[in-house]
Amino acid sequence: MGRKKISENVGDEVHGMELAAQKQEEVELSIQRAEELFGDGQPYERLRLETEIKFYMEQMGTSLLEMGKRLIRLKANEGHGGFMQCLENLGVSTRSANYAMSAARKFGSNSQTFANLGSSKIQYLTVLDDEQVEDLVNGDGVLGLGTLDDIEKMSVRELRVALRKEKSERKTERDDLEAVIAAKNSKVDELERELRHQVPPTKEQLAQIELDRIKKELFLPILTATEQFRLAQAAIAKARQIDGVTTEQLEAWVVQYNEQLSILYDEYEQTQDDIQNICPDKSEE
Structure with missing residues (x-):
């Protein structure tokens, strides 16, 4: 009975050595094939x-x-x-x-x-x-x-992780800034009440009060759009990582949004132009 066990152990060892040799041979053939197909005539370095x-x-x-x-x-x-x-x-x-x-x-x-x-x-x-x-x-x-x-x-993966972390930190900053704006709006309301009982404010003072009041109406849509685009980018990245997904599937998946993206580009360019060329509207004067 003992001899049989020794024989089995020796057989297993021999089989393992044969498998290792076969694997090494496959690796060498793979290297040789790569050099034959894509080598440039110089030794591998x-x-x-x-x-x-x-x-x-x-x-x-x-x-x-x-x-x-x-x-x-x-x-x-x-x-x-x-x-x-x-x-x-x-x-x-x-x-x-x-x-x-x-x-x-x-x-x-x-x-x-x-x-x-x-x-x-x-x-x-x-x-x-x-x-x-x-x-x-x-x-x-x-x-x-x-x-x-x-x-x-960085590797591409490290950059992706760093960007996600940076995005989270920017969201925290945005929340803090919103709190500051809310506090400032409250201060504006208080100032407006005080002005009612003092010397009548000038047009410029009233204009500044109104500008401060509607600042959030400009700020929040831009931040919200930025956040939504980043969520869309995250969804796209997640789709690209699906095991077995093909380029044709992904392109078919996003094609319905291409026209909407084109409209968004036009709206972005119009908003950019409005910001860069902002001036008082004299049309009603």
Whole structure:
């Protein structure tokens, strides 16, 4: 009985060695196949390949921004219908086009500064506001992310986690700011009551009171829209991570929202123009 156990143990060991040898042979064949198909005639060297990969990642970032600039011009000149036809002719999905245009709007004037981050990081960084982008360009850090050098050292996953944390902190800041605005509105109401019993206020004083009163009407919609867009981005990211999902499924999933996004872009540009060119309305005078 004892001899049988020894024999079984030896057999198991031999079988294990055979499996290990077979696995090693498969690895060697896989390496050989990779070198045959994609080798460049030079010996394998990890550091050299990492350097070359980084170079091509930078090229992807530059390509994304340059593509986005041209897509913006195309859309402006062709209108929505013509633009969609152009995308079909180019074989570019609406999702990819929107990513590229968003990146170009956000980073287009600083293409060389952000290009070396690669296209994936650039896409994630489009959620930053203009002030944060300017801080990065100037070499300053952004809360929760650090400097451009810090972001470059992060993996895409680390950047995604950092952005989520930064988003949570910004929500806290927004809640605090809303509380400040509420307190200021209360102060305005108190001041208004006091003014009623004093010298009649000037038109400018009354105008300032009204401006302070409706400040929240401008501030909250912008913050709410920002929050809703980030929720939409989170939903898109979650959809992309579904096991087994295909590009065709994802594009079909978002296609119904493309026209609405186009309308939102138009509303954004109109609001931006109103803010940049704001002045008293003399039409009723």
